[in-house]
Amino acid sequence: VRDILETQIDFTDQRHKIGADIFESAGGYSPTLGILGTVMGLIHVLGNLSDPDSLGPSIAVAFIATLYGVCFANIVYLPIGHKLKLKSKQERFMKEIALEGILSIQAGDNPSIVREKLRAFLSAKVRQDASQSKEA
Numbered sequence: 001v002r003d004i005l006e007t008q009i010d011f012t013d014q015r016h017k018i019g020a021d022i023f024e025s026a027g028g029y030s031p032t033l034g035i036l037g038t039v040m041g042l043i044h045v046l047g048n049l050s051d052p053d054s055l056g057p058s059i060a061v062a063f064i065a066t067l068y069g070v071c072f073a074n075i076v077y078l079p080i081g082h083k084l085k086l087k088s089k090q091e092r093f094m095k096e097i098a099l100e101g102i103l104s105i106q107a108g109d110n111p112s113i114v115r116e117k118l119r120a121f122l123s124a125k126v127r128q129d130a131s132q133s134k135e136a
Contacts, residue, residue, distance in 0.1 A: 034069015
């Protein structure tokens with residue numbers, strides 16, 4: 001039973017890692033694509049040097065691509081990748097607690113011992129909050 005559940009936990013982690021890595025990669029490529037857009041915009045500006053009045057606004061528009069690339073990376077892609085990794089760690093933690101509970105029940109441990117064994121996984125604050133809610 002342990003091997004099956006541990007294998008399931010490991011493969012779930014691998015699947016989650018792939019999703020998080022996609023967003024982290026997008027966060028890395030996004031500023032590069034923004035710079036590429038800026039370079040292309042500046043090349044276009046250099047092609048129209050005959051109109052000096054449009055140089056300022058055209059250069060400003062060219063640099064917008066860099067701004068978009070950096071913003072998408074730091075406001076969208078990287079935070080989503082970080083959040084996915086955090087959720088994956090939380091899910092793994094819950095599955096490991098469940099695994100220990102299942103193995104303890106399978107071993108025939110006393111329910112009180114199982115409860116205390118599983119409570120050991122929790123932080124002191126969570127244990128205290130659980131005790132207070134149980135008393136109420």
